[in-house]
Amino acid sequence: MKVAVVGAGPAGVRAVETLLAHGIRPVWIDEAMDGGGRIYQRPPAGMQRDARTLYGFEASRATALHAALDAAKARADWRPETLVWNIRPGQKQLNTLSQSRQGVVAYDAVILCTGAMDRVVPVKGWTLPGVTTMGGAQIALKSQGCGIGRRVAFLGSGPLLWLVAYQYAKAGAEVAAVLDTTPFATKLAAAPGMLRGPATFAKGLYYIGWLRTHGIRIAEGVTPLAIEGDETVAGICWRDAKGVEQQVACDAVGIGWGLKPEAQLADLAGIPFDFDDVQHNWVPRRDAAGRTPVAGVYLAGDGSGIGGAEVAELAGTRAALSLLQDEGRAVETAALDHKLASLARFRVALEKAFPFPAHLAVSLPDDALFCRCEGLTVGDLRVTTTGPTLPAPEMNRAKAVSRAGMGRCQGRVCGAAAAEILAAKLGCSVAEVGRLRGQAPVKPIPLVAAP
Numbered sequence: 001m002k003v004a005v006v007g008a009g010p011a012g013v014r015a016v017e018t019l020l021a022h023g024i025r026p027v028w029i030d031e032a033m034d035g036g037g038r039i040y041q042r043p044p045a046g047m048q049r050d051a052r053t054l055y056g057f058e059a060s061r062a063t064a065l066h067a068a069l070d071a072a073k074a075r076a077d078w079r080p081e082t083l084v085w086n087i088r089p090g091q092k093q094l095n096t097l098s099q100s101r102q103g104v105v106a107y108d109a110v111i112l113c114t115g116a117m118d119r120v121v122p123v124k125g126w127t128l129p130g131v132t133t134m135g136g137a138q139i140a141l142k143s144q145g146c147g148i149g150r151r152v153a154f155l156g157s158g159p160l161l162w163l164v165a166y167q168y169a170k171a172g173a174e175v176a177a178v179l180d181t182t183p184f185a186t187k188l189a190a191a192p193g194m195l196r197g198p199a200t201f202a203k204g205l206y207y208i209g210w211l212r213t214h215g216i217r218i219a220e221g222v223t224p225l226a227i228e229g230d231e232t233v234a235g236i237c238w239r240d241a242k243g244v245e246q247q248v249a250c251d252a253v254g255i256g257w258g259l260k261p262e263a264q265l266a267d268l269a270g271i272p273f274d275f276d277d278v279q280h281n282w283v284p285r286r287d288a289a290g291r292t293p294v295a296g297v298y299l300a301g302d303g304s305g306i307g308g309a310e311v312a313e314l315a316g317t318r319a320a321l322s323l324l325q326d327e328g329r330a331v332e333t334a335a336l337d338h339k340l341a342s343l344a345r346f347r348v349a350l351e352k353a354f355p356f357p358a359h360l361a362v363s364l365p366d367d368a369l370f371c372r373c374e375g376l377t378v379g380d381l382r383v384t385t386t387g388p389t390l391p392a393p394e395m396n397r398a399k400a401v402s403r404a405g406m407g408r409c410q411g412r413v414c415g416a417a418a419a420e421i422l423a424a425k426l427g428c429s430v431a432e433v434g435r436l437r438g439q440a441p442v443k444p445i446p447l448v449a450a451p
């Protein structure tokens with residue numbers, strides 16, 4: 001049986017490990033130079049930093065995952081630096097690109113473990129040099145040992161906001177401010193549910209406590225007004241919870257409001273999507289064991305709905321076990337299913353503690369830039385609902401009319417905010433305006449490599 005696994009983060013590693021343990025040698029593809037995924041991203045060879053420095057509290061998990069990764073790489077058909085840019089479910093083929101060379105991987109079954117990316121809300125000045133997504137700021141630190149600036153402010157919401165600010169401060173950067181758009185009261189209300197994941201909850205409290213006790217400026221329930229500067233970032237300005245305008249000087253800003261699944265391959269595979277009200281994300285349809293409505297296509301990890309690294313590892317194992325079950329093999333899954341169900345309940349509380357600030361996208365002024373690839377303003381999108389061409393009742397029509405989501409990012413960056421803006425203008429729910437359909441190639445590929 002030909003099995004392919006896309007992604008070598010926590011989910012992909014455990015999926016491959018499980019397949020190998022049952023005598024299946026998959027083709028294993030990742031576009032990165034090495035495995036580990038986002039959270040356990042490895043630095044380039046030769047960089048001398050120990051696991052504790054790089055991964056903090058997650059050092060032992062990172063070390064264990066890297067050991068499993070290296071063992072699995074030696075036994076699987078491992079293909080790093082290879083992008084899967086398309087999937088053709090009819091032909092059961094993946095289209096790949098490695099060092100400008102096209103390839104085709106045939107499969108009988110595929111497990112997609114494609115992870116997640118930062119979710120962004122445009123803020124005035126967000127395209128200035130010096131503004132980076134939260135995850136990008138963290139990757140600079142983890143993979144290159146450098147920060148995005150000398151005096152950095154962090155703006156957004158979610159666990160990564162506090163974690164990345166803490167990591168920067170620990171690494172010696174000056175953290176100018178941590179600006180959380182979620183009010184303290186919202187987080188407090190979600191606290192009882194967070195007790196379902198005591199270790200994660202305790203780590204979060206530790207990061208916040210550490211930042212506070214080290215005198216770092218913290219504001220919660222903020223409304224961002226602008227990232228300021230002429231040619232590069234010079235400061236950030238916001239309205240605090242009492243409605244008073246505040247400002248701080250900085251030379252870089254990390255922004256991010258949680259994560260969204262990298263689910264374009266799932267889309268191209270023909271898997272239907274549902275709007276998850278709790279995550280406020282479109283997620284590909286799958287059951288708790290990673291099975292999808294498309295025979296032979298399985299999903300695991302953040303690419304199938306944000307769950308975090310621990311869930312990703314378990315879900316990778318579970319999806320591989322589903323594949324084996326569907327092949328008629330007898331495998332034991334009860335304990336794993338129980339653990340996954342318990343973690344899913346914790347995730348609900350976490351999402352409630354850091355809700356996506358849809359109101360910020362909705363209240364953007366007409367002249368705010370939201371689609372940097374095509375240079376479109378919020379007004380350019382709003383006007384698609386009224387003409388002069390056919391009014392756009394949903395995202396894909398708005399794309400056709402305005403070019404929103406047609407640029408290099410294919411809506412991966414601007415899509416979430418665009419849907420909020422359009423829904424508000426149309427007076428309907430964000431689920432009703434739909435989502436941008438995935439298109440191949442899922443990420444830009446050089447023209448020279450086009451088939």
Ligand SMILES: Cc1cc2nc3c(=O)[nH]c(=O)nc-3n(C[C@H](O)[C@H](O)[C@H](O)COP(=O)(O)OP(=O)(O)OC[C@H]3O[C@@H](n4cnc5c(N)ncnc54)[C@H](O)[C@@H]3O)c2cc1C
Pocket residue numbers: 006007008009010011012029030031032035036037038039040082083084085113114115116117118134135136138139160163259262265300301302303307308309310312442
């Ligand atoms: C930037 C960033 C930073 C994060 N930092 C933290 C953190 O510090 N702490 C924490 O708890 N959580 C963090 N998270 C969340 C955490 O990384 C995830 O919960 C966890 O890694 C999910 O594991 P995964 O295997 O599902 O996906 P990932 O770890 O994201 O792995 C997905 C893998 O798939 C590969 N891939 C994706 N698409 C393709 C394709 N088309 N072709 C080939 N390869 C592909 C990617 O290169 C990647 O290696 C972060 C997330 C992001 C996006």
